Amino acid sequence: MKNSELVELLRYSTPWSIWVVTFENKLIELKCPFMVLAIRNVGKIPTGEMCIVTYVKLSTNLHVVYIIDDTPYFYNHFEILID
16 A cells, blocks of 8 residues: 555544444444454453443554553454444
8 A cells, every 4th residue: 555545544534433334234433432342352351241442543554453441452353332
């Protein structure tokens, strides 16, 4: 990815929210903090534990990272819980 493409992508990202598509196929913005459910053991978090995401970041290879209890975790270990 070129630097200009990365700059363009980062214009639309914020550490305080994430855009998701719901099961009803609607695009919504979830603002931090929001709840997630661990779908596998990751770090000190066991499968099935509900956690609070305080920030959302992008890794250097552009993967979404959740900050939970000041620790970064890749998003794919969790399912977002929406009311």
